[in-house]
Amino acid sequence: MTEGPAQFDRYRRQTILREFGVESQQKLAASRAVIVGVGALGCASADLLARAGVGTLTLVDRDVVELTNLQRQCLFDESDAIERRPKAEAAASRLSRVNSSIRIEPHVLDVTSRTLPRLLREAKPDVLIDGTDNAGTRYLLNDAAVRDTIPFVYGGVIGTRGMQMTILPDASPCLRCVFEEPPAPGTMPTCDTTGVLGAAVAIVAGCQAADAIKVLIGRRDLIKPTLLEFDLWSSERRRIDLSSMCNATARRNCPCCGKHSFEFLDGKHDDDAIKLCGQLAVQIGSTGRECDLDRAAERLREFTPKRVSPSLLRVSLAGERAESSGSLELSLFADGRAIVAGTADPARARGVYAKYVGA
Ligand SMILES: [Zn+2]
Structure with a gap:
C-alpha cells in the first residue's frame, strides 16, 4: 500500500484523539523504534506500534517459536511453532500483513556487547524497547541507551506481576539507579520455571507502547519518572515516584548514568559462550x-x-x-x-x- 489519504484514514480513530492529531501521526510515520526481544512483551508492543503507524520497526530476537509461547506471544500461531520459525521473522511476516505501509526489519540476532553497537548504528532508533527475558541483556540495553542518549522503555513480567519504567537519559534515573546490580544467577524466577500470566504481559506492554508513542511524537514531557508495578492476581497497583532522582547530583553515584562506566557494553559481564x-x-x-x-x-x-x-x-x-x-x-x-x-x-x-x- 502507498502513502496517501487512505493511509491516514486507517489511523482515523487515533488522529481524532484530542491528545494526538494528524501532526503526531506524521511524526510517528517518520520515526524508528527498535524492539529487542520478540517474546511476550516484544510481540505485544510491536503489535501496538505497528498498528499505530510507527514508520520503521526493527525486531530483534535470537530464538525460535515453540508451542509453549502461544499462550502469551500474540504474533505467533501453531504453524510458526511447528516449523520453529525464528521469532523475529515470524513476527515481521505477521505484522507486514497487518500494516503494509510501514517498514519492518527482522534481525535474527543474539544481542551481546559485540552485536548491539552495530545494530544501533544501523537502526538509529528514536526509542529502544525492552522485550528481553534476562537481566544481562537488559543492563546492556540500559548502558547503550544512556551512552547514546536513546530513550529506553523497560518492562518485565513474571508470574502474575509486571513492572514498567521509562528512562529518558540525562533527564530521569536509569535502570541501575533503581536496581544497581543484576540478580545473581539462579536467584530470580524466570517465566520458564515460575510461569507467566498472559494478562500481565498485556498491561506492561500497553504501558511500554504508550510511552514509546509519547517519545516518538515529541511529548517526553508527559512521561513521569516512575516505576510502575502491577499484580494482576491481587489487583494491586503501585507507583513509585522517582522524581527525587531526576537531577544529576542525585544520580552521581550510579555506575551507569552518574559515573559513565558502561561495564555491560564494555563486555565486562560477557558470559563468553x-x-x-x-x-x-x-x-x-x-x-x-x-x-x-x-x-x-x-x-x-x-x-x-x-x-x-x-x-x-x-x-x-x-x-x-x-x-x-x-x-x-x-x-x-x-x-x-x-x-x-x-x-x-x-x-x-x-x-x-x-x-x-x-x-
Ligand atoms: Zn543511573
Missing part, C-alpha cells in the same frame, strides 16, 4: 558471579534436577529438543559456569541459560 571442542555442547563461561545451586534446584524442581556434587547440579530439560536426540541437558557449576549439552549453537545455549537460570 563457547562451543566445546569435539562435543555437542556449549560452555557459558563464568560471569564472575557465583550460582546458588540450592536456589537453582528449587526453581528447576519440575525437571527433577540431580545434585551430582556440592559444586554441580545437572538437569535434563524436557521440552528443549537436543540437536542429536532427546532433550538438552544443563549442568550448573557453583562458580557460575554452565554447560548446555545437546547443542553446538552458542546463541541457543545462552538463550536456554537465560530461560532456566536467569540473569
